[in-house]
Amino acid sequence: MGSAGPGRPCETPVGEGIRRTRRTPVAAAVPVWSVDPRTGKQRERVADEATAADVDAAVRAAHQTLPALADRGTRVAFLRAAAKRLEADGERIVATADAESALGGTRLTGELARTTGQLRAFADEVEDGGYLDVIIDHADPALTPPRPDLRRYKLPLGVVAVYAASNFPLAFSVPGGDTASALAAGCPVVVKAHPDHPATSALCAAALRAGAADAGLPEDVVSVVHGFDAGVELVRHPLVSAAGFTGSVKGGRALFDAAAARPRPIPFHGELGSLNPVVVTREAVAERAEQIGEGLGGSMTLGTGQFCVKPGLVLVPEGADGDRMLDKLAGTLRAATPGHLLDDRMRDAFLAGVTERSALRQVAAPVAAGVGEDARTVRPGLFTIRAAELGEEHALLLEECFGPVSVVVRYADEAEIESVLDAMDGSLTATVHLSSAEAAGDADAAALLTRLTKIAGRVLVNGWPTGVAVAPAQHHGGPYPATTSTSTSVGATAIERWLRPVAFQDTPEALLPEELRDDNPLGLPRRVDGVRE
Structure with missing residues (x-):
């Protein structure tokens, strides 16, 4: 929660940058309106609710960007460029978020700074490379039983569905921690926008997509869909590999159950409710x-x-x-x-x-x-x-x-x-x-x-829980129903939700990924034969 940075406001109009498909017939479109909670009046029509075809197109386009996201250096550049884009359009983003949430400019300016800080923190995490958790155990035939050569690291899961929160239109929404950590892991993201702040979501999506273009990535590494049905379609899509949710117990549990009921169940990291x-x-x-x-x-x-x-x-x-x-x-x-x-x-x-x-x-x-x-x-x-x-x-x-x-x-x-x-x-x-x-x-x-x-x-x-510092040691999670997993949605280790480990056994050096080779060409932190390097 800190301040928006300087820069010329982005010229991208609200709603631009969200992938959509042409509807037939047009009359079937369901409008998404931005509403002022102070008055209850509609502000503007931002988009249309996504159809099943829209969701399918967004997920498939995101899936196609996986190879482009594989390069760590490109991801680092993207996360930092996205932070700059958000700051450049900060004045408009904060004003729009306030108009849709009534949370106030001071609070939202701080939330924007927290959001850009998260993006830069994950860029630093990717640059460091420790999140890959590289472990090498060389073969040892003298052990009983003999140990083969084993080398382990972590890979991105695939497309991640993110469900935006109502109470944090920036830090837990389109550009928030779930999105930042998933992108850092190398996973493209499709966000189901919260209906309370569609215009803010559109502006933030445009900033993230512009940041992707700045880094030489396809804009479809991030996209946004609107509507209740879109959220259900998203968690069921066969190319979605994991989901992150912040919201109510009822809504989160329904999505969690849907994720588990798929022919191929996926991890669902939900924050549902907490008495504290x-x-x-x-x-x-x-x-x-x-x-x-x-x-x-x-x-x-x-x-x-x-x-x-x-x-x-x-x-x-x-x-x-x-x-x-x-x-x-x-x-x-x-x-x-x-x-x-x-x-x-x-x-x-x-x-x-x-x-x-x-x-x-x-x-x-x-x-x-x-x-x-x-x-x-x-x-x-x-x-x-x-x-x-x-x-x-x-x-x-x-x-x-x-x-x-x-x-x-x-x-x-x-x-x-x-x-x-x-x-x-x-x-x-x-x-x-x-x-x-x-x-x-x-x-x-x-x-x-x-x-x-x-x-x-x-x-x-001797403190109060309202205020969640974004720091490597932070843990924002808890036993059910606080969360549906043991992971955190805040802090550096939030990236672990979107990764899976893979081990190589007795693999010739020339065939190993660079991350696992003996000469460590990428200079990664790792543990070799029990010794941290």
Whole structure:
């Protein structure tokens, strides 16, 4: 999330650069409209929903680019050129994304910088070559049993289908991390655009395709299709070799099942839903109740609560210190400005979810979420319940509610913390707030951290999960339903999703790929006979 770079805006009109086929009859076309969530009004007709023939043409054209993408140096040049193209048209991209998402220019300028940073980070990763994971074990007849000559590295899977997210129109959409990592691996990409930001998707697709041309690649290494049916056709296409998805549990699970039901099943890396629990220890709340309450309020309302890592359930101790924290949290929420959700469907789902949770027995709402002063906005809210009262009828409280609302569960002792955590599904993150003494090396705190690793892919101490740094050590994933695989969608290792290992046994040197030859002509990092070079 950083700033757009300088440069002359790209002259490519919205919608240009997306591969389409002529429709017969024209009257059958279903228009795709850009809609302003602040007003609910249509902005412009961007494209038409893709037919099965359109999807087939896009996938086949992408498949034809695989040989051109094979050269690592060309891919490096492409990723860097794509970043430059996005920056050159940054002003128009940010303005369009804001008009379609209501996320604000400041937030989206930062998201554009994150997006171009991802592209350049993957270019660096490809240039380094370590992602190929080259391992060479020379023959050793003295071993029992004798070992043959074995050499292993990784190859791209093929065409990747990417399903864009609603809440990040840049960083998890057409030019986002799934697309960047797949291209870095050598896989062409067909993106199913999210209906909330079709005009932004068209502009970004045009920038990526122009970057491909700059690097001497066919533009069809990236293409975009629109429409629900197109998404289904895409995951079923026989030339699609893997898929990446960010969205709802319902939609992601349907696509995951379709990917598994194919005659030749494919990997489906889906990010579906996450509650992101937070545990506040008794000692931590005694030490800094107001600070924690204020920080929680800021985290759960960031982006109008539309972050996949929004803290959705918080365990707080019963007693006066916990009350102080909740008072500060409630004040922070009441002072928060109501905001727009990404579209009317999400707004309706948020209001329905709030109503359902409000009707549950033993549930209190010290701050009532609902419609803001402007009927198109929503205001944040808070639910509370005692851990001792949390039963099977409260299962809804353990599900994500997309928007600015969280559930606080008041616990009496550590056994109740354990009981609540046992009832939870997997999450992207889990957070614990400790006192300074606990953070210095408390055995119970260490045990709690170990417990949280069982349900989350990223564990935080004394922080907030909203904010996912793009770094080599990052992991953005978690046990189901957070994700459908053990992989990450953020960070350098996201490239591993689109690669498969292959080993060569007793292969003459002259027939080996350059990556596996003894003289290492490409200068790749590798492990030879157990020694890293």
